Amino acid sequence: MTVATAVDLGSQRLATPLVAASGTVGSVWEFARVADVSAYGAMTAKSVSEEPWPGRRPPRLAPAGEGMLNAIGIQNPGIDAWVRETAPRLANLSCRVWGSAVGRTPGEFARVASRMEAAGVAAVEINLSCPNLEDGRMFALDPERSAEVVAAVREQTAGPIGAKLSPNADDIVAVAEACAAAGADWVTLTNTISGAAIDVEGRRPVLSSGAGGYSGPPLKPIALRCVMEVASRLPGLPIVGCGGVVTGRDVVEYLMAGATAVGLGTVHFAEPRAAARILGELVSWCRRHGVTSVADLIGSAILEEDR
Numbered sequence: 001m002t003v004a005t006a007v008d009l010g011s012q013r014l015a016t017p018l019v020a021a022s023g024t025v026g027s028v029w030e031f032a033r034v035a036d037v038s039a040y041g042a043m044t045a046k047s048v049s050e051e052p053w054p055g056r057r058p059p060r061l062a063p064a065g066e067g068m069l070n071a072i073g074i075q076n077p078g079i080d081a082w083v084r085e086t087a088p089r090l091a092n093l094s095c096r097v098w099g100s101a102v103g104r105t106p107g108e109f110a111r112v113a114s115r116m117e118a119a120g121v122a123a124v125e126i127n128l129s130c131p132n133l134e135d136g137r138m139f140a141l142d143p144e145r146s147a148e149v150v151a152a153v154r155e156q157t158a159g160p161i162g163a164k165l166s167p168n169a170d171d172i173v174a175v176a177e178a179c180a181a182a183g184a185d186w187v188t189l190t191n192t193i194s195g196a197a198i199d200v201e202g203r204r205p206v207l208s209s210g211a212g213g214y215s216g217p218p219l220k221p222i223a224l225r226c227v228m229e230v231a232s233r234l235p236g237l238p239i240v241g242c243g244g245v246v247t248g249r250d251v252v253e254y255l256m257a258g259a260t261a262v263g264l265g266t267v268h269f270a271e272p273r274a275a276a277r278i279l280g281e282l283v284s285w286c287r288r289h290g291v292t293s294v295a296d297l298i299g300s301a302i303l304e305e306d307r
């Protein structure tokens with residue numbers, strides 16, 4: 001039995017529902033040397049800001065339980081160097097590449113996104129899990145602040161844009177709704193959740209920054225809850241579910257919860273070629289259950305009373 005793997009994320013037809021999550025596959029071109037990129041419907045490059053950001057000092061990565069803590073601080077070379085050195089290397093890849101923009105003001109986000117679009121990316125994801133210059137709070141915690149960024153990016157770009165949100169938001173539906181109204185074509189749910197670990201011998205936090213972002217399998221139920229809430233309350237808004245995916249069955253869960261596509265992040269650190277395995281598992285699951293198109297799974301577990 002043939003299983004169709006293509007999904008439509010708004011106007012974008014993705015060959016598979018798998019999306020490489022930003023920051024976990026480098027700037028894509030390096031990663032394409034080790035892994036088969038044809039398993040992905042899209043691959044997101046790591047986030048880039050207007051000026052170079054140095055990132056935080058080590059230690060900035062640590063295992064914690066079944067997941068991983070990171071406080072990289074979005075180290076990146078800035079958009080000038082990215083356009084000059086990275087963008088030309090993306091042009092010949094046989095996969096759809098998304099850029100990821102960060103900034104400390106709406107204007108910064110918009111300028112970065114517009115440069116990325118001009119450099120040829122297929123879409124731009126807006127990383128709203130980044131502190132606002134005015135109040136130091138993450139944009140993604142606040143519907144109005146998030147919408148200001150999305151609106152600024154929308155004004156400067158013509159192609160698809162997505163808003164990547166935080167599971168730390170009090171009301172993720174309100175943030176997603178504000179982003180959609182401001183012009184986001186999809187929402188990515190979610191980025192890491194804030195977490196910490198203590199080095200008990202040293203009596204200090206394990207990460208140099210104290211707290212950081214927690215990712216991997218323990219994030220899955222939380223991000224999945226965000227997907228379910230947004231999918232049932234905002235039907236029609238395409239969602240990329242992201243958090244803790246390790247198996248094809250995890251992908252099935254996200255699709256059933258209402259995601260159209262599903263991000264792979266931390267799994268890449270242990271298994272760079274995970275996407276091909278996960279896609280194989282997804283297709284096998286569909287075959288075993290008589291599902292001829294993965295798109296038929298989308299939203300199929302949303303409760304009747306929530307529709």
Ligand SMILES: Cc1cc2nc3c(=O)[nH]c(=O)nc-3n(C[C@H](O)[C@H](O)[C@H](O)COP(=O)(O)O)c2cc1C
Binds near residue numbers: 022070219242243267
């Ligand atoms: C080391 C590391 C770096 C990351 N860098 C970025 C980044 O630059 N931009 C971004 O939007 N998300 C970044 N993320 C978040 C991931 O894209 C993803 O949303 C998150 O890790 C949850 O998915 P996972 O549990 O599959 O890893 C990073 C995650 C990790 C672990």
